[in-house]
Amino acid sequence: MTMSYHFVEDVSLADVAFEASGKDLKELFESAGLAVTNTMVRNLASVHTKVTKTVDVEGSDVENLMFNFLQEFVFLKDAERLLFGKIKIDEISEIACKATLYGEKLDSKRHDLSVDVKAITYHMFRVERTREGWQAFVVLDV
Amino acid sequence: MSFHDREFKKPDFNRISDVIWEVPTSFKQGMRVPAQVFTTKKLLGEMDAHVFDQITNVATLPGIVRAAMCMPDGHSGYGFPIGGVAAMDIENGGVISPGGIGFDINCGMRLLRTDLTWKDVEPKLKQLVNLLYDRVPAGVGSAAFDDAAGFAKLSHGQFREMISSGAEWCVEKGYGWKEDLAVTEEEGNAEGADESRVSDKAVKRGLGQVGTLGSGNHYLEIQVVKKENIFDEEYAKKLGIFPGQVVVMFHCGSRGFGHQVATDYLQLFLSVMESKYGIKILDRELACAPFTSKEGQDYFAAMKCGINFSFANRQMIAHRIREAFAQIFGKDAEALGMRQIYDVAHNTAKLEEYEVDGKKKKLLIHRKGATRSLGPGNPNIPKAYRDIGQPVIIGGSMETGSYLLVGTKGAEEQTFGSTAHGAGRTMSRTRAIREIVGNTRDMPRDKARAIERRKVEELVINPMIKKGIYVKSVSYSGLAEEAGFAYKDIDEVIDATAKADISKPVVRLIPVGNVKG
Numbered sequence: 001m002t003m004s005y006h007f008v009e010d011v012s013l014a015d016v017a018f019e020a021s022g023k024d025l026k027e028l029f030e031s032a033g034l035a036v037t038n039t040m041v042r043n044l045a046s047v048h049t050k051v052t053k054t055v056d057v058e059g060s061d062v063e064n065l066m067f068n069f070l071q072e073f074v075f076l077k078d079a080e081r082l083l084f085g086k087i088k089i090d091e092i093s094e095i096a097c098k099a100t101l102y103g104e105k106l107d108s109k110r111h112d113l114s115v116d117v118k119a120i121t122y123h124m125f126r127v128e129r130t131r132e133g134w135q136a137f138v139v140l141d142v
Numbered sequence: 143m144s145f146h147d148r149e150f151k152k153p154d155f156n157r158i159s160d161v162i163w164e165v166p167t168s169f170k171q172g173m174r175v176p177a178q179v180f181t182t183k184k185l186l187g188e189m190d191a192h193v194f195d196q197i198t199n200v201a202t203l204p205g206i207v208r209a210a211m212c213m214p215d216g217h218s219g220y221g222f223p224i225g226g227v228a229a230m231d232i233e234n235g236g237v238i239s240p241g242g243i244g245f246d247i248n249c250g251m252r253l254l255r256t257d258l259t260w261k262d263v264e265p266k267l268k269q270l271v272n273l274l275y276d277r278v279p280a281g282v283g284s285a286a287f288d289d290a291a292g293f294a295k296l297s298h299g300q301f302r303e304m305i306s307s308g309a310e311w312c313v314e315k316g317y318g319w320k321e322d323l324a325v326t327e328e329e330g331n332a333e334g335a336d337e338s339r340v341s342d343k344a345v346k347r348g349l350g351q352v353g354t355l356g357s358g359n360h361y362l363e364i365q366v367v368k369k370e371n372i373f374d375e376e377y378a379k380k381l382g383i384f385p386g387q388v389v390v391m392f393h394c395g396s397r398g399f400g401h402q403v404a405t406d407y408l409q410l411f412l413s414v415m416e417s418k419y420g421i422k423i424l425d426r427e428l429a430c431a432p433f434t435s436k437e438g439q440d441y442f443a444a445m446k447c448g449i450n451f452s453f454a455n456r457q458m459i460a461h462r463i464r465e466a467f468a469q470i471f472g473k474d475a476e477a478l479g480m481r482q483i484y485d486v487a488h489n490t491a492k493l494e495e496y497e498v499d500g501k502k503k504k505l506l507i508h509r510k511g512a513t514r515s516l517g518p519g520n521p522n523i524p525k526a527y528r529d530i531g532q533p534v535i536i537g538g539s540m541e542t543g544s545y546l547l548v549g550t551k552g553a554e555e556q557t558f559g560s561t562a563h564g565a566g567r568t569m570s571r572t573r574a575i576r577e578i579v580g581n582t583r584d585m586p587r588d589k590a591r592a593i594e595r596r597k598v599e600e601l602v603i604n605p606m607i608k609k610g611i612y613v614k615s616v617s618y619s620g621l622a623e624e625a626g627f628a629y630k631d632i633d634e635v636i637d638a639t640a641k642a643d644i645s646k647p648v649v650r651l652i653p654v655g656n657v658k659g
Contacts, residue, residue: 009576013190013217013567040282042582042619043590060413071405077283078347078398106283112591113282114619115571116357116659118401119245122408122426123220139220141245141401142358142571 005035008137011124016115016140023133025062026089029069029097032136033087036073036120037103039140040083042112047085050104054090055097062094063127066136069097070120077117081105115142150191153198155179161642162556164209165198172202172424180557181214182638185630188568192218193225199424200228204432205236207498207505211557213512214638215566215630219244221427224511227560229496232433232506237421238442239430240411242508244489245404247448249395250327251486251513251535251563252456253546254463257479258471259386260366260654270470271364271614271655277462278362278392280355280659281616287353287462296352301345302337304352305399308450309457309485317461319482324524325533326485327514330453336443341406348399348451353458355394357620357659359564361540362392362459364655371650377530377548378649381483389651390463390480391544393537394455395489400448407441433506442491449490456485483546484533488513488563496558507558515549515561515645523549534645538565538632540613540624540658541606544651545636552643561645562638565629574628575619578602594618601625606656615658624658 005020018035022028038044055072059065076082084103091098106113123139155163158178163186167173177197179186193216200222201210207229216225221241230236263270277287288295296304304311309330312318323330355362369385372378383389396403411429414437415421421430431437460482464475471478491508498505516523516532523532531548538544542565553559569577579597582590598618602625606613615621639645 007572009570009573011570013570015220016571042594067409074398075343075347075402078351078402079343079349081283081285081350108281108616112594112619113357113617115617115623116282116284118356118358118398119405121220121245122412122429125426141220 005031011139015121016142017138019135019137021130021133021135025092025134028134028136029066029089029092029099030087032066032070032138033073036070036117036140037084039117039142040077040114042114044085046111047083048104049086049102051082053082053101055099055101058096060095063125065095065097066127067120067125070138074117074119077106083111117142150195152191153194161638165194167201170198173198175201175206176209177201177212178209179212179216180638180642180644181216182634182641185214185634185638188630189216190218193223196221196223197226199428200226202424203228203237203239203428203430204421205230205232205234207231211560213560213562215562215564215635217566219510221425222508222510225562225566226508226510227512227557228508229505229558230433231503233504236433236506237430238433238438238491238506239428239508240404240408240441241427241429242510243404243445243491244510245401246395246489247400247404247445248452248487249489250452250456251391251393251488251537252460253483253535254390254460255382255479255481255483256388256390256467258388260388263364263388266470267364267612267655270466271612271657273466273470274362274463275614275657277466278353278355278459278657280360280657281357284354284356284659285350296349298345301349304454305340305447305450306335306337307331308453312454312457312461318457322457322460322482325482326453327487328449330457330485332446332449334443335446335450337447339440339444340403340447344399344402344406347402348397351397351399352455353462354397354455355392355459355659356397357617359624360394360659362657363390363653365389365391365544365651365653367649368652371652373647373649380527380530381533381546381648382481383546383649391535391537391651392456392459394459396448396452397455399451403444403448407444410437445491449487453485484535486513486533486535494559496554505558509560511563512560513563514559515553516559517549517551517554531646534561536562536564536636539626539629540653540656541609541611541626542632543653545632545647546649546651547639547645547647550643550646553645557644562635565632565635567628568630569628571623574625575622578622578625579619598622611653611656613656613658617659620658
C-alpha cells in the first residue's frame with residue numbers, strides 16, 4: 001500500500017504541516033484524514049472503533065473537496081467529541097466524496113492527546129497529481 | 143526537494159531607527175505601502191524569512207494605509223504573520239480579511255489580582271493547581287465543566303444569546319462581577335455582534351466549550367510578583383500590584399466556535415473576492431472583501447460574535463478560578479481581593495480613528511497576534527487607568543514569565559495603537575517534539591509513550607520543577623511543543639517594545655503553577 005503521510009518541520013512555526021500521498025484519490029483522502037487525527041492524538045491505534053459516521057462532502061474542485069473533507073474531522077471533534085482511527089472512502093470523484101469513519105469519543109485518559117486542530121488552512125494548501133498518484137500538502141492551525 | 147519547499151528571500155531593510163526596519167514597495171510587485179518591522183536588530187536577524195514574505199503580501203491588500211506592520215514577536219503564520227498589524231481605509235476600498243484576525247478570533251489574555259502573597263499560596267500550590275486543572279478543562283476538544291446550574295448544557299437559543307452580549311451575559315447569569323466588564327476590552331461585549339450571521343455549524347462546535355482553555359499555547363498560570371521585577375512602582379500600585387503578591391493569568395480564545403466562523407467566511411470570501419469584487423491576492427489565506435460590501439459587513443458582525451464568545455469564555459474561566467481559590471483558602475473571592483486587572487484581545491479587527499497624512503480617518507485595524515496599546519488619556523481606556531495608559535498583558539513561554547505593561551502615545555502614533563502579544567516561536571511544534579522526544583511516531587504505542595514521558599519529564603518538567611514551577615498538563619507532547627527553547631526570549635521582546643515606545647513595562651510576573659492543554 002502506498003498510502004502515507006508525514007509531518008513537515010518548520011513550514012509554519014505556530015502550526016502543523018503534513019504531506020500526504022496515495023496511488024489514487026481514495027488513498028490520498030484516507031491518508032490526509034488520518035494525518036489530521038494523528039495531529040490530535042499521537043497514537044492512532046489507541047482510537048478504537050465504537051462509533052461509525054458517514055460523511056458526504058462536495059467541492060468545487062479536488063482541492064476544495066479535500067478542504068471540506070478534512071473540515072469534517074475538526075467539526076466532529078468539537079461538536080461530538082469524536083476521533084477516528086480508521087477511514088474508508090466509499091465513493092470518490094474530484095468533486096464529491098462519501099466516506100465511513102470509524103472511531104470513538106475522545107478520552108484523555110486513554111488517548112495520547114497532543115494538540116487541538118482549530119482549522120484547516122489554505123496556507124500552501126495543495127492537492128496535485130504526481131507520477132505515482134496523488135499528493136497533498138496541508139497546514140493545520142493548532 | 144519536496145513540493146512544498148519555497149525559497150524566501152530576506153529583504154534588504156532600510157533602517158529607520160534602531161527598532162524600525164522598513165521594506166520598500168519596490169521589494170515586491172503590487173505592494174501599495176512599505177512593510178515595517180518594529181524590533182531590535184538581534185530579533186530581526188532571528189525572524190524566519192517567511193515573516194517578510196507574509197508581511198509584504200499584506201502590503202498588497204486594497205485600502206491599506208501607511209505600512210503593513212510586524213511587531214517584535216513576529217513569526218510566520220498563514221496569510222498574515224503572527225504579530226501583523228494592518229490599517230484599512232474603509233472609505234476608500236479598504237478590505238476586511240479573516241486572515242488578518244486569525245482563526246482564533248479574540249484570542250487574548252486576562253489577569254486577575256489577589257491579596258494573597260507567595261507565603262500564603264506556597265503550601266497549597268499543588269492542591270490549587272490540581273483543582274484548577276479539574277475546573278478549567280484543557281486539551282484537545284475540552285468540554286465545559288458542568289456545575290450544579292447545568293451550565294454546560296446550554297441550548298442553541300441560550301448560546302446565541304450569549305454570543306450576542308459576551309461577558310455581559312455571563313455576569314448577568316451570576317458568573318462574574320459587574321466591575322469585571324469595565325476592565326475588559328470593549329467592556330466584554332462587542333457592539334454590532336449579529337448572531338444571525340453565524341452558521342449552525344459554528345454554534346455546534348462551540349456549544350459545549352464555554353469556560354475551556356483549549357490546547358496549543360493556551361494556559362492558565364499562577365504567578366508571583368517579585369519586588370525586583372517591578373519597573374514602575376506608581377503604575378504597579380495603580381494596577382493593584384504589590385511585591386510578594388500572587389496573581390493569575392490565562393490565555394485562550396474563541397475555541398471551535400470562533401474557528402468555524404473564520405473558516406466559513408474565509409470560504410465565502412474566496413468564492414466572491416475575484417468574481418464579484420475583482421480583488422487578486424497572493425495567498426488564499428489573505429482572502430478578503432471590501433469592508434463596506436455585504437460579505438464584509440456580514441463577516442464583521444459574525445466576527446464580533448466570535449469576540450463575544452471569547453470574552454464569555456474568559457469570563458467563565460475567571461469565575462472558575464475565583465471558585466477554586468475560595469474553596470482552597472476558605473474565603474470568598476471578594477475577601478481574597480480577586481479583582482480583574484484587565485482582559486486584552488490579540489486577534490481582532492476594530493474600527494478606530496487615527497491620523498493619516500494629516501487627516502483623521504476611520505480605519506479598520508487588523509491585529510493578528512498583536513495587542514491594542516492605547517496611550518494615557520485615550521477615552522477608550524477604563525477611568526481607573528486612563529492617566530497611565532491601557533493595560534497590556536504579554537505572555538511568555540510557560541517557563542520564562544510574562545509581563546504587565548501599559549499602552550503609549552508612541553504606539554498610537556507609530557503602530558495604530560498596537561504592540562506585541564507574546565514571546566513568539568522560533569521553532570515549529572513538530573521540530574520541538576523531535577528535539578526533545580526524538581521520532582516515536584512509528585514505534586509501538588507503549589514504547590513510544592514511555593520514551594515520550596521519560597524525555598518530557600527529564601527535559602521539560604524537571605527543569606521547570608527546579609525553577610519552582612508546578613505544571614499540570616493533559617498532554618506530554620503538548621508540553622514538549624511549548625518548551626521554553628522553542629520561543630524567543632520574552633525579555634528581549636519586551637525590551638524591543640519599550641525601545642520602540644509602543645508599550646511600557648510595569649512588572650514582570652514569574653510563573654509558579656501552570657495548567658496547560
